[in-house]
Amino acid sequence: MAVPNLSAEDVSQIIADCKVVGKCNRGGQKIVYPCEINGIKYAVKFILLNYLDLDLDKDNDNDEYYIHIEEVKARAEREISIMKSLDSPYLIRIGKIDLTSTEYKNQNLLFYSEDWVEGDDISTILRKNGPMDVKDALKLSKDIATAISQIWDTNNVHRDIKPQNIMKRSSDNTYVLLDFGMAFDLDDKSLTQVGLVPGTKIYLSPEQLHWQKKRDIDFRSDLFSLGIVIYETLTGCHPFYEHGMTDLELFNRILTYTPSEPQVINTNIGKEENDIVMRLLAKEPHGRYRKCSILIKQLQAILQTMEV
Amino acid sequence: MSLYAQHGYGKSTKIEKGIDANILSGIILSPKAEKPEKIKEFINHTKHNHPDIDIMFDPQFYICGFSGDLSDGKLSEYPYYISELSRANLSVPKNIQKYAKDVIDFQNELNVSKIVSPTILIDDFNGKQSQIAISLAYESISLLDAENRLMISLCINENAFKNLDAMNEFLDIISLLDVKGFYLIIDRSNNIKEPLIDLNILTNIMKFCYVLATVNEFEVILGYTDLLSIPLITTGISATACGWHNGQKMFSEANFQRSNGGRRARKRYTSNQLMNSILIIPEMTTVNDFGKLKDIMSATIYDKILLTSPGDSAWSDEISCLHNWSSLKILIDEIKSYETIGERLDCVTEKIVFANKLYRMFSDKVPFEPKSNNSHLNVWLAAISEFRNQIGE
Numbered sequence: 001m002a003v004p005n006l007s008a009e010d011v012s013q014i015i016a017d018c019k020v021v022g023k024c025n026r027g028g029q030k031i032v033y034p035c036e037i038n039g040i041k042y043a044v045k046f047i048l049l050n051y052l053d054l055d056l057d058k059d060n061d062n063d064e065y066y067i068h069i070e071e072v073k074a075r076a077e078r079e080i081s082i083m084k085s086l087d088s089p090y091l092i093r094i095g096k097i098d099l100t101s102t103e104y105k106n107q108n109l110l111f112y113s114e115d116w117v118e119g120d121d122i123s124t125i126l127r128k129n130g131p132m133d134v135k136d137a138l139k140l141s142k143d144i145a146t147a148i149s150q151i152w153d154t155n156n157v158h159r160d161i162k163p164q165n166i167m168k169r170s171s172d173n174t175y176v177l178l179d180f181g182m183a184f185d186l187d188d189k190s191l192t193q194v195g196l197v198p199g200t201k202i203y204l205s206p207e208q209l210h211w212q213k214k215r216d217i218d219f220r221s222d223l224f225s226l227g228i229v230i231y232e233t234l235t236g237c238h239p240f241y242e243h244g245m246t247d248l249e250l251f252n253r254i255l256t257y258t259p260s261e262p263q264v265i266n267t268n269i270g271k272e273e274n275d276i277v278m279r280l281l282a283k284e285p286h287g288r289y290r291k292c293s294i295l296i297k298q299l300q301a302i303l304q305t306m307e308v
Numbered sequence: 309m310s311l312y313a314q315h316g317y318g319k320s321t322k323i324e325k326g327i328d329a330n331i332l333s334g335i336i337l338s339p340k341a342e343k344p345e346k347i348k349e350f351i352n353h354t355k356h357n358h359p360d361i362d363i364m365f366d367p368q369f370y371i372c373g374f375s376g377d378l379s380d381g382k383l384s385e386y387p388y389y390i391s392e393l394s395r396a397n398l399s400v401p402k403n404i405q406k407y408a409k410d411v412i413d414f415q416n417e418l419n420v421s422k423i424v425s426p427t428i429l430i431d432d433f434n435g436k437q438s439q440i441a442i443s444l445a446y447e448s449i450s451l452l453d454a455e456n457r458l459m460i461s462l463c464i465n466e467n468a469f470k471n472l473d474a475m476n477e478f479l480d481i482i483s484l485l486d487v488k489g490f491y492l493i494i495d496r497s498n499n500i501k502e503p504l505i506d507l508n509i510l511t512n513i514m515k516f517c518y519v520l521a522t523v524n525e526f527e528v529i530l531g532y533t534d535l536l537s538i539p540l541i542t543t544g545i546s547a548t549a550c551g552w553h554n555g556q557k558m559f560s561e562a563n564f565q566r567s568n569g570g571r572r573a574r575k576r577y578t579s580n581q582l583m584n585s586i587l588i589i590p591e592m593t594t595v596n597d598f599g600k601l602k603d604i605m606s607a608t609i610y611d612k613i614l615l616t617s618p619g620d621s622a623w624s625d626e627i628s629c630l631h632n633w634s635s636l637k638i639l640i641d642e643i644k645s646y647e648t649i650g651e652r653l654d655c656v657t658e659k660i661v662f663a664n665k666l667y668r669m670f671s672d673k674v675p676f677e678p679k680s681n682n683s684h685l686n687v688w689l690a691a692i693s694e695f696r697n698q699i700g701e
Contacts, residue, residue, distance in 0.1 A: 216477075218484065258700075284476050286483040290524045
C-alpha cells in the first residue's frame with residue numbers, strides 16, 4: 001500500500017479551517033501534517049486506501065486487494081476507537097477531526113487528527129545524544145509501562161512499541177506512546193492475516209513470532225518490546241539485532257538468544273534496573289510481569305532512591 | 309516457607325499437638341474425612357485457640373470427576389458434591405458456573421480467610437481437563453475478592469509435567485489470574501513411591517512452582533507432599549502440606565478407590581541426615597547395632613524415644629506423625645534461612661551429598677529396602693542442576 005500524494009495546499013483544500021504549519025512526515029502507510037485548526041496544533045494523518053482509476057478487472061488478485069483495503073479501514077477504525085477509549089498523559093489522544101473518508105485527486109483517502117506532541121521521538125534522541133541517562137530511561141520505562149497498563153485495562157495490546165513510537169514531550173518531559181495502528185483488541189477477531197507478523201520486526205516479542213499463538217498475545221508482549229527499548233536507551237545497543245542480519249537470524253535470536261546484561265555494557269546501570277530489563281526480556285510471558293503495576297512500583301522505588 | 313497438616317481420617321490430637329509444638333503453621337482440611345458440622349466445629353475451635361493458624365478447606369471437587377468404585381467418605385454429605393461427573397456435565401458453561409458457586413458458597417460459611425476454588429484432575433496440559441480447570445478458576449474469580457482471598461486449586465498428574473511446552477503455555481495463562489495464590493496437588497498415580505520421581509518431571513515441577521511463587525509472587529501451597537517438599541521448597545513456595553497416612557503424604561487417584569484394606573504399614577523413621585524415611589525394624593535397628601544411630605537422627609524432640617533401643621520403643625502412629633512433621637520443619641527452617649534461591653539450592657545440594665555419603669557408609673551393612681534406599685537422591689541432584697540451568701542460578 002502506497003503513501004498518499006498530498007501537498008500542504010491539498011490538505012487545506014480537503015479540510016476547511018486547517019492550516020498546515022510544518023513539514024510533512026511520511027510513514028509506512030501514512031502521511032502526517034502538522035496543522036492548526038482554530039489556533040490549536042494537531043497532527044493530521046492521511047491514509048491512502050486505493051487509487052480510483054485502478055482497473056482491477058485486469059488484476060488477478062482482486063479479492064486480496066479488496067481484503068487489504070478493508071483491513072486498512074478496519075485497522076484505522078480500531079486505532080481511533082482505542083484512542084477514544086483512553087485518556088492518559090502517556091497516550092496519544094484523538095484530535096478535533098474524527099475518522100473521515102474522502103475522495104481527492106483520484107485517491108480514496110481516510111484522515112483524522114491526533115493531539116500534537118511537541119518534542120522528539122526516542123529514536124531521534126538516541127541518534128542525536130547516544131544512550132540516555134539511567135534516570136531518564138527509568139522515567140521512560142515507568143511512563144510507557146503505565147501506558148501499556150492503561151491499554152490493557154481496555155483489553156487491548158499495542159503490539160508496536162518501538163523508539164519511533166515514543167515521544168518525549170518537551171513541555172513536561174513526559175513520555176507519550178503513539179500509533180495504535182497495530183493494536184489488537186482481544187474481544188474482536190484478529191485483523192492480521194495468518195502468516196503476516198505485525199509490528200516492527202526488531203521489536204517483536206517471541207510470542208509474536210509464533211503465529212499460531214497470535215490469539216494468545218497479551219500485554220506481556222508489549223512489555224518484551226519495552227524491554228528492548230529500555231535496553232537500547234541504557235546501552236545504545238539493540239539486544240538482538242546486529243547490522244547485516246537476516247530476518248531469520250534476527251527471529252532466531254529473539255526466540256533463543258540471551259543478550260549480555262545491560263550492566264556489562266554500561267557500568268552506571270544498577271543491579272535492580274539491570275534485573276528489570278532482563279526480566280522484561282524473558283522468552284516466556286510468564287517470566288516477565290503478571291501486572292504492569294508491579295513493574296511500575298519497582299521503577300518508582302528506584303527513581304525515588306535516585307532522588308534522595 | 310512453612311509446614312501445614314494435610315488433614316485426613318483419624319486426626320485425634322495430632323494436629324493440636326503439632327500446633328502446640330510450633331511445628332505446624334496451617335491446616336488443609338479434607339471433607340472426605342469429616343462431616344460438614346464436624347469440620348465447622350473443628351475450624352471454630354482451632355481459630356479460637358490458635359488464631360494465627362492458617363486454615364484452608366480443600367473442597368476435593370476433583371473427586372467428583374473420578375469414576376469406579378469410589379471411596380468418597382463423608383464428601384456425599386457436602387452440598388456441592390456430585391459423584392462421577394461426566395465430561396458432558398463439565399462441558400456445559402452453566403454447570404461450571406454452578407459448581408464453582410456451590411463450592412465457594414459453602415466455604416463462605418466457614419470461618420476461613422482463604423477460599424479454595426474447585427478443580428478437576430489435569431492429565432495433560434493440552435487436554436480438555438486443563439480448559440475445564442481454567443474455566444472453574446475463572447468462574448471462582450468472578451465470585452469473590454479473588455486477589456485477596458482466592459487460592460486456585462490445581463490437581464495435576466505428574467506425567468503432564470513431561471510436556472514442557474504445554475506446561476509453559478499453561479503457566480502463561482494461569483500466571484495472569486488475579487488471585488491470591490495456588491493450592492497445588494501433584495497426582496503421583498504412576499505408583500512410583502515418594503520420594504523417588506522422574507528427573508524431568510521433578511525439574512519441571514520445580515520450574516512450575518518457581519514461576520508461580522518467585523517470578524510472579526503468588527502464594528503457592530503444595531499439598532500432599534512429604535520429603536519431596538525439600539527440593540520443592542527451594543523454589544520459593546509458601547508452604548507444603550503433609551499428613552499422617554501414606555494417602556496424605558502423596559496424592560494418588562487410587563487413594564480414592566475402595567480397597568480391601570491391607571496390612572498395617574510398618575513403622576518408619578524420617579531421617580533428615582539420610583533425607584529419607586527408613587524402617588525402624590530392621591533398618592534402624594541394624595544402624596544401631598553398628599553404633600551409628602546418632603549419625604542418622606533428625607534431632608527432633610521425639611528422638612529420645614528411639615535412642616536407647618529403637619526396636620523396643622513405643623513409636624506410636626501419633627509420635628511417628630509428629631516426628632515426621634518435626635523433621636520436615638527442621639529442614640524447611642534451615643532452607644528458608646537462606647535468602648536467595650541459589651543459596652537454598654546449595655543448601656539442599658550439600659545435604660544430598662552428605663546423605664549419599666552416609667548411605668555409602670552403610671552400603672554393605674544395612675539391608676535398605678527399595679523405598680528406604682538412596683535411589684531418589686541422585687535424581688534430586690540432577691533435577692536441581694537442570695533447574696539451576698533453566699533459571700540461570
